[in-house]
Amino acid sequence: MVGKKSGKALLREEGLERTDNNMEQTSWPVIQPINQKNYYVDFLKRDEQFLAVRTQQEEARNKMIKHAKDRDRALAQGRQIGPDGDVDMDEEEEEEEEEEDELSAGNKTIVIHPGSQNLRIGLASDLLPKSIPMVIARRANTSESEEDMGEPMPKRRKLDDGKVEPVPEKRFGEEFATKFVAASNELKVRMRMNKRKVLPQSRDMVTSYNRRATYDTINEHNDTMHIDWTDVGKEPEYVAGRAALRIPDLSKPRYKLYWPIQHGWINERDYDSIRNIYNDIQLIIEDSVRTELKLDLRTRKDWAQYNCVIVIPDYYERTYVTSLLDLAIQDLGVARVCFIQESLAASFGAGFTTTCIVDIGAQKTSICCVEDGMVIDNSRVNLKYGGQDVTDSFVKMIIYNHFPYADVNLKRRYDFLLVEELKSKFSTIAEADISVQLYDFHVRAPGQDTRKYTFKIYDEVALPTLALFKPETFDDHKGKLIGRRKLISRSYDLYDGKPNDPTSTAQNEILKAIAPADLPPEPQKLLFAKINGLNGIKDESDSRRPSIARVQDLDPGTPLASGASSPVRKLNELTPQPDSTLHENGNGVGTPNPDESFLKIGQPGDDTLMLDSAEHTNTFDPLALERRDDILPIYPLANAITSSINHAARGSSSKTRDLYQSLLLIGGASKVNGLGPHLEQTLVGLLADTGYSRDIVVNRPPRDLDSEVVVWKGGAVFGRMSRTNDSWVTPFLYERLGERVLASKLMWAW
Incomplete structure (x- = not known):
C-alpha cells in the first residue's frame, strides 16, 4: 500500500508547482488610480508649455549663452568687464554696434504694404519705398476698355447727321447736375463769407472758352516727354506693375488688367477663384522685388535668406491675414514673417506715441487712435471712399464744363494716367487758389501723335475733394458691393460658430447711423445658393458651404439682394448684387418682412422656397450691424473722426484733448493743398459746443516725409527692431501650429 503523498509532491508530480523567479508579468509601469476627490493638472496652463513661447525662450537662452561665451573670451583676452557683465565699450562703439545690427537686419528684411491702387515695397534699410501699381495684365480676348461699350460713364449720343450731341450737361443725368450746382453754390457762399472775390460769370467764362478750344499736334520726335509703351510682341503670360499700365489697349494679343485688392477688400468681383487672386498678388510682389529692388530671388532657397514685414489694415479680416501668412511662408518661402497694423506703423513712422491717424487712401479711408504703441480697437473706422472717388467726380465735373478732350475714358489706360496727373x-x-485758371495738358496715346490742349477750370479743382466731407456728392458707390462674399466667406470660431473677425464700436455706430430703421434683421447669402440650386443655376462660390434651406441655419452676416427699392439703396444709392449669376438670370429676391408668417423667395413661375419667419426673427441680432456686408460704410470724414475719438477716449476729457491735439493726416489722397486747414476748420465748427474746439490740431508727417510712405516707413522701423521684436513667425512654427501661431505672435488680440 502506497503511503499518502504531501501537497508539494503532488504539485511537483502534476506540474503545478511554480518554478519562475517571482518576476512581474509585464515591464510596463502600473499606473495607480488617482484620487478622484483631490487631483490637479496644469496642462497648457503655463506659457512655457506653448511651442511658440518655448521657441522664443530657447532663442533668449541661446543669446544668453552666446553672451556668456563672449564674456569669457573677453576675460581671456584681458579686456575689462563692466558691472553689468558686459564688455566695456565706449558710447560711440555701442552706438556703432547697434547701428550695424539694425543695418544687417534691415538689409535682409523686405517690407510690403499692399494697397488697393499701389504696392509699396522695399528693404527695411532703404530710405523710401518703391511705389508700384497693384495691377497685373493677363492675356484675354478683349481689354477692359472694350468691355461694356468701353465707357465707365454714359456716352455722348450721336445725332442723325452723324455728329455728336454737344450737351455735356445732360451726359450724367439731372441728379448729378443738381448736386454739382448745389456744391458750387455752397462754395461761393463760403468764399464770400471769407471775403474772397468771386466773379459772377466764372462758370460761363470756363464753358465758353472750352467750347472753342482746339488742340495742337506734336510729332513724336519733337515730344521730349514721350512715353515708352510696353512691348508685348513676345506674348508674355502676364505683365505686372507699372509696365502693365503701359500696354496699349489695342495691343496684339490683347491684355486685360486685374486689380487683386479693391476698396480695401480682396477683389472677388473680377475673379473666379481664390487661388487666382493670391497667385496674382504673389506674382506682383515677385516681379516688384526683381525689377524695382533689383534682388534676384527666384527660388525658395533665395527667399529663405530674407525676412518679411507685411502691413495690414487696422480693421482687417482674419482670412486676409492668414492667407498672406500662408503666401509668404508656403509660396514665397521667406525665413520669418511678422505683421503690423497700418495705424501703428504710421505712428512709428511719424514718431507719435498718442495720436489719431486719418489715412485717406485711393479707395478707402481708415481712422484709428493709437495710444502708447497700441491700437485702440473700438476706435477703428473703415470708410469705402478715397482718391479714386475724387478722380471720378473730377472727370465728370470737367466734362460737365465742356472739357475740350471730351472723349476721356477712365477705362483706357493712357486716359487713366492722364486724369491722375x-x-x-x-x-x-x-480758397485763395480757386479762380478761373488757364492750363494745358498733353494727350499721349500709343500709335498717335501727341495732342496739346488748353482749357480753363474753376471750382472743379476743389469740389471733388470737398466731397469727402459730404460723401453723398459721390454717386458711384453702387458697384462697390458687387461680388462681396462671392468667393471668401467669413471666418468663424471653431467652438461656438460665431464670426471672429474684429469689431469696433465706432464702426458699428456709423453703420447704425446710415442704416434705415426698417432694415431686415439679417440678410443671408447662402439663400442664393439654395435658390440657384432650385432654379438649376450653378453656384460659383465656395463648394465647402453646406446647402441649407432654413434661414436660421444659414451663414450670418452676408448680403441679400432686394428686388424692390430698399431704404438702404435710397440712402446710400447702393445696388448690392451678391451673386452676379443670379442677377443676370433675373431671379430677384424680395426684402423679408418680419410681419409676414412666411417668406416667399423667387419670382412667380419659378421654383420657390417657403421659409418660416418666426424662427428667422428670433435667431439673429438686428443690432450686430458690423457683421453685415450689405451696408457700405459711407460717412462724412469729420463726423467719422469725432466718432473714433469718442470711442477711444471713453468719456475721458484729458484723453480726448490729447487725441484732438495730435491728429495725423496721411495717405496719398490727403496731399491736396489746403485739406489739413479745412479739416481743422470743419472739426472746430462741429465741436463748437463741446469745449474741444480750441484743442484741434491737424498735423502733417514731420521731417517733410511724404504722407504716402509714412505707413511703410513705420513698417521698416518695426522690421529693424531685431532685439525687441518678438512677433516673427517661422516656417517651423507655422508647419506645426498653422494660423494658431498668430494668437501668440501678434501684438494685438487675435
Whole structure:
C-alpha cells in the first residue's frame, strides 16, 4: 500500500508547482488610480508649455549663452568687464554696434504694404519705398476698355447727321447736375463769407472758352516727354506693375488688367477663384522685388535668406491675414514673417506715441487712435471712399464744363494716367487758389501723335475733394458691393460658430447711423445658393458651404439682394448684387418682412422656397450691424473722426484733448493743398459746443516725409527692431501650429 503523498509532491508530480523567479508579468509601469476627490493638472496652463513661447525662450537662452561665451573670451583676452557683465565699450562703439545690427537686419528684411491702387515695397534699410501699381495684365480676348461699350460713364449720343450731341450737361443725368450746382453754390457762399472775390460769370467764362478750344499736334520726335509703351510682341503670360499700365489697349494679343485688392477688400468681383487672386498678388510682389529692388530671388532657397514685414489694415479680416501668412511662408518661402497694423506703423513712422491717424487712401479711408504703441480697437473706422472717388467726380465735373478732350475714358489706360496727373497737379481746396485758371495738358496715346490742349477750370479743382466731407456728392458707390462674399466667406470660431473677425464700436455706430430703421434683421447669402440650386443655376462660390434651406441655419452676416427699392439703396444709392449669376438670370429676391408668417423667395413661375419667419426673427441680432456686408460704410470724414475719438477716449476729457491735439493726416489722397486747414476748420465748427474746439490740431508727417510712405516707413522701423521684436513667425512654427501661431505672435488680440 502506497503511503499518502504531501501537497508539494503532488504539485511537483502534476506540474503545478511554480518554478519562475517571482518576476512581474509585464515591464510596463502600473499606473495607480488617482484620487478622484483631490487631483490637479496644469496642462497648457503655463506659457512655457506653448511651442511658440518655448521657441522664443530657447532663442533668449541661446543669446544668453552666446553672451556668456563672449564674456569669457573677453576675460581671456584681458579686456575689462563692466558691472553689468558686459564688455566695456565706449558710447560711440555701442552706438556703432547697434547701428550695424539694425543695418544687417534691415538689409535682409523686405517690407510690403499692399494697397488697393499701389504696392509699396522695399528693404527695411532703404530710405523710401518703391511705389508700384497693384495691377497685373493677363492675356484675354478683349481689354477692359472694350468691355461694356468701353465707357465707365454714359456716352455722348450721336445725332442723325452723324455728329455728336454737344450737351455735356445732360451726359450724367439731372441728379448729378443738381448736386454739382448745389456744391458750387455752397462754395461761393463760403468764399464770400471769407471775403474772397468771386466773379459772377466764372462758370460761363470756363464753358465758353472750352467750347472753342482746339488742340495742337506734336510729332513724336519733337515730344521730349514721350512715353515708352510696353512691348508685348513676345506674348508674355502676364505683365505686372507699372509696365502693365503701359500696354496699349489695342495691343496684339490683347491684355486685360486685374486689380487683386479693391476698396480695401480682396477683389472677388473680377475673379473666379481664390487661388487666382493670391497667385496674382504673389506674382506682383515677385516681379516688384526683381525689377524695382533689383534682388534676384527666384527660388525658395533665395527667399529663405530674407525676412518679411507685411502691413495690414487696422480693421482687417482674419482670412486676409492668414492667407498672406500662408503666401509668404508656403509660396514665397521667406525665413520669418511678422505683421503690423497700418495705424501703428504710421505712428512709428511719424514718431507719435498718442495720436489719431486719418489715412485717406485711393479707395478707402481708415481712422484709428493709437495710444502708447497700441491700437485702440473700438476706435477703428473703415470708410469705402478715397482718391479714386475724387478722380471720378473730377472727370465728370470737367466734362460737365465742356472739357475740350471730351472723349476721356477712365477705362483706357493712357486716359487713366492722364486724369491722375491732372488731379494731382490742379486739385486744391485753398480758397485763395480757386479762380478761373488757364492750363494745358498733353494727350499721349500709343500709335498717335501727341495732342496739346488748353482749357480753363474753376471750382472743379476743389469740389471733388470737398466731397469727402459730404460723401453723398459721390454717386458711384453702387458697384462697390458687387461680388462681396462671392468667393471668401467669413471666418468663424471653431467652438461656438460665431464670426471672429474684429469689431469696433465706432464702426458699428456709423453703420447704425446710415442704416434705415426698417432694415431686415439679417440678410443671408447662402439663400442664393439654395435658390440657384432650385432654379438649376450653378453656384460659383465656395463648394465647402453646406446647402441649407432654413434661414436660421444659414451663414450670418452676408448680403441679400432686394428686388424692390430698399431704404438702404435710397440712402446710400447702393445696388448690392451678391451673386452676379443670379442677377443676370433675373431671379430677384424680395426684402423679408418680419410681419409676414412666411417668406416667399423667387419670382412667380419659378421654383420657390417657403421659409418660416418666426424662427428667422428670433435667431439673429438686428443690432450686430458690423457683421453685415450689405451696408457700405459711407460717412462724412469729420463726423467719422469725432466718432473714433469718442470711442477711444471713453468719456475721458484729458484723453480726448490729447487725441484732438495730435491728429495725423496721411495717405496719398490727403496731399491736396489746403485739406489739413479745412479739416481743422470743419472739426472746430462741429465741436463748437463741446469745449474741444480750441484743442484741434491737424498735423502733417514731420521731417517733410511724404504722407504716402509714412505707413511703410513705420513698417521698416518695426522690421529693424531685431532685439525687441518678438512677433516673427517661422516656417517651423507655422508647419506645426498653422494660423494658431498668430494668437501668440501678434501684438494685438487675435
